[in-house]
Amino acid sequence: MKFSKGAFFLLFTGSFFFAQQQKFTIAEAVNGLRSTLAVKNISQFSWSQDQKSFIQGTKNGYFLTDIHSLKQDTLISLHQINTSNTSENQLKSFPRINFVSNSKGYFTKDSQYFWVEKSGKDWKVKEWFTPEAEAENIQLFSNNEGFAFTVKNNLYVSKNGKVTAITTDAQETIVNGQAVHQREFGIDKGIFLAPDNSKIAFYRMDESMVKDYPIIDWSTMPASNKNIKYPMAGTPSHHVKLGIFDVKNNSKIYLNIEGDPEQYLTAVTWSPDAKTIYVAVLNRDQNEMKLNQYDASTGNLLKTIFEEKSTEYVEPQHPLTFFPNSNTDFIWQSQRTGYNHLFHYNTERGLVSQLTKGDWLVTDLLGFNEKKKEIFYASTQVSPLERHLYKINWTNFKTQRLDSEPGMHAGILSKDGTQLYDIFSNEDTPRKINIINTASDKSKNVLIAENTLKKYLRPEIKNVTLKAEDGTPLYGKIILPTEFDQNKKYPVIVYLYNGPHAQLITNSFPASGNLWYEFMAQKGYIVFTMDGRGSSNRGLKFEQAIFRNAGETEMKDQLKGVDYLKSLPYVDADRLGIHGWSYGGFMTTSFMLKYPEVFKVGVAGGPVIDWSLYEIMYTERYMDTPQTNPEGYKKANLLDKVQNLKGNLLMIHGAQDNVVVWQHSMKFLKAAVDNGVQLDYFVYPGHEHNVLGKDRVHLMQKVTDYFDEYLKE
Known part of the structure; x- marks a missing residue:
């Protein structure tokens, strides 16, 4: 069959348009980025012993890549391993090898340890250790x-x-x-x-x-x-x-x-x-x-x-890091100034110097270049929404940023500190990997990953900055429906966590932060998410705003988000939903009971209901003990507030949860029965605190269906 040029153009552009309109399945939205939609990466990266090349895993072996020429050679293959392996130990897939050097290493199979070592052009495998x-x-x-x-x-x-x-x-x-x-x-x-x-x-x-x-x-x-x-x-x-x-x-x-x-x-x-x-x-x-x-x-x-x-x-969250070839000088990470920074100590003289300073925090200590007296680290210096890689001279404190592009950077430093593996993403970049020469500051790209989501119908995502009642900036995102019409009014789902040691909003891929948000946007929802005070990577003042009063400051900040949503002409203020897990489940339930007029629908997963039932170390850090802070525990306790419920609430719990034990939601159900309050409840047998794997698709389908039933017109 022949087509005219015009017909071919129409056919091609029509197909391209159709490809852009593909919607996520629930399975793709939940597990896709870990499976069929996974962004290309360098697998099992490690620096070689001579630090002039790096090792990466493939399906059937390992490659050795020269960092100057980027020439790749096969280091070891599955065929080479099986040639010297006994028949009963033949491997169907390549094992993850821990390389001691470029010529020797070890791997495990069925809990047994095997030693693998190069002999001439061949690799020999021998049984090494069989634990009980x-x-x-x-x-x-x-x-x-x-x-x-x-x-x-x-x-x-x-x-x-x-x-x-x-x-x-x-x-x-x-x-x-x-x-x-x-x-x-x-x-x-x-x-x-x-x-x-x-x-x-x-x-x-x-x-x-x-x-x-x-x-x-x-x-x-x-x-x-x-x-x-x-x-x-x-x-x-x-x-x-x-x-x-x-x-x-x-x-x-x-x-x-x-x-x-x-x-x-x-x-x-x-x-x-x-x-x-x-x-x-x-x-x-x-x-x-x-x-x-x-x-x-x-x-x-x-x-x-x-x-x-x-x-x-x-x-204290980090062990000491000793300087190279020193038995007396070490780095201690501390939040004593309000932000996590690096401090140089000597075992005899005590504090030598504060190495890093500022209203930002060090997120990772990467290593040293001993010859140049340099320390390498990642920090939030540019923005709390990003991570960047730096080096600092520990004698004159000269500091230099090593990467150049916006986003979330993570680094792996070579042993001698001369080469830095920089892997990052941002809202527009699924993944990019560079090798940075830390002396010349020259960067060599080794991977630019394709966008695995390019054929899908994607929503418009806007970054939002609001202010807490004390003027602190709060960062969030609003995800608009994919077929957005500003003349319509849409239901909104607020997803939140807002507890310590977690950050939802960063400049990373995908820009939404979660494909389930985009799945819901394809179904006609607005999704809003924001990190309020109490969240991580903003310094102690930001985190400690919740001290002794879990839930109170966080709700005030999230209500700023609600006010923002209600100010938008395309938001239906009568159809607001809220969803969160763990601390987010606590927040969701708290909102449904303490501000029952705000949200029509809530889905609370693995929620803390009574902080006196939660473990000592975490709870007493943020709430002190029930004996010393009875008022704080009383305000946060949701068992005596169940009678306030007005909207539709679905509570979900893993039957084997050993983090937020099942007793939390069981006691809540008893309180609901005692007060004649109706709510919906679902249990996942066999799952602990988080529902993972294929069953997570079932979980998120249930969450989706609940919002569809009670939040859509």
Whole structure:
């Protein structure tokens, strides 16, 4: 069939227009950016040992890319591994290899460790370490000559094929080698290997004084119970010690840490010479912290390096970072000035200097260039909505920004500090990756990802800046319906979190922040989201505005957003909906009960209903205890306010939630029954605090359907 040029043009442009009109399915809106719509990336990036090239994973192997020429060579392939692997250990897909150098590394398969090493042009694979079936928290010695791991509640070390029990506690309430304090304070592990592998420091947690809390597994016949230890605000907390095991002598001591047994021990850091160990000791009230140095051989306190105090709270979240080849000088990250900054300390002289300063915060410490006395970091210096990469000279404090484009940048520094891997996105850039030469400041692009959303019908997104009652700027976004008509009036969904340690609004891809927002815009909704006071990355004053009064300041700020929405001629003020999860679920429920005239529909997921039922470390930081702040807990408690509900409220909870335990919403349901109040409720069996995977599609379909039923005309 032949077409005229004009007909071909019409056909082509018509097809192009049609492609631009494609709408998201609910599955694409929920999981697409992690699956079919994932933006191209460099997989499993790491710097090579010589730092003149980088390693990246592919489906069937690893490439080695020269940073100057960008020439790629195959480092290792699946065929090479399987050639030397036994028949029973043949691999169908390529494993994730942890490279020790360009010629050796290791990987795991079915919990078994394999060593892989280059021999001539071939790669040889050999079985290396097979941990016990129940082994967890496995850590490899830095010299690759041993493993530390836990089995149930005890800690073990394996070296030269011999397994030694470091602890032998029979009581299940004594837990060794695992993360403690509900994983607050930046704690993500319980085993700390000395730099020279001569010793192992570990947490020992006694939970005997904490009451059991039931988590029911409904999938068994009959249903079975698993008790967890969940210390709630104002109740007894677990007791934590730090042990040190000498690998050579098979001897064990515990640090002589004085003070309340309910105090918190964090920022555990070995000195580079492995002779001493540092611990940030924080009182239970979380307003006084001491950074202590202990002798690793005797466990005795050597000195307190410094103290930090606050009328609200001190929150140490990072271990010490020692300067290269120094056993005395280190960087401490602190919010003492109101923003997280870098401080140079010497173990003998104390504070040497404050390295970074300003009404912005350091978000990540990347490393050093020892020869040039440079420190590399990421910060919010340009804007709270962006992250940029910097270097600072630690002697003259000369500072230089290393990237040049707007957006959210993250960096991986080479070991010698001469090359910086810069990965970023912004509202118009799905992903871009550059290699920055930190000496010449020249940048070489290695990836520009295509926009995987280009064929879809996308909404108009506007950045919004409002002001809190004290004049603080509040950043938000409004997502307009895809077939927007300013002469119509539209329903609005406000999505919020507005709690500590979270930020929703950034200059990143996609500009909306969430494809479900765009999915709802395609269905004719306006979506609005904003970070109010209490949110992260704006400094302590912004975060601590909620201190002792969770929910109050946050609602005032979100009401500024409501006022803004009502001022828009195309917003139907009688059809406002609100949705949030966790802290956002608490906020959603609070709005439906404390301001029942504002929102017609609310969907609250995993909500905190009564802060006295939430865990100690988080709750007492922001609310103090129920005993010392009864009025704050009373105002935030939603159980005695259920009778105020006027709109339609759907509450959702994971049946195995061990973060916001199921009791929160169960007690709320009981209060609703007692007061003759009707609401809607849905449970996700088998899910903990967040509903993830394929079931998340079901969750967001349910949320969508609820707004469709009660918010649309």
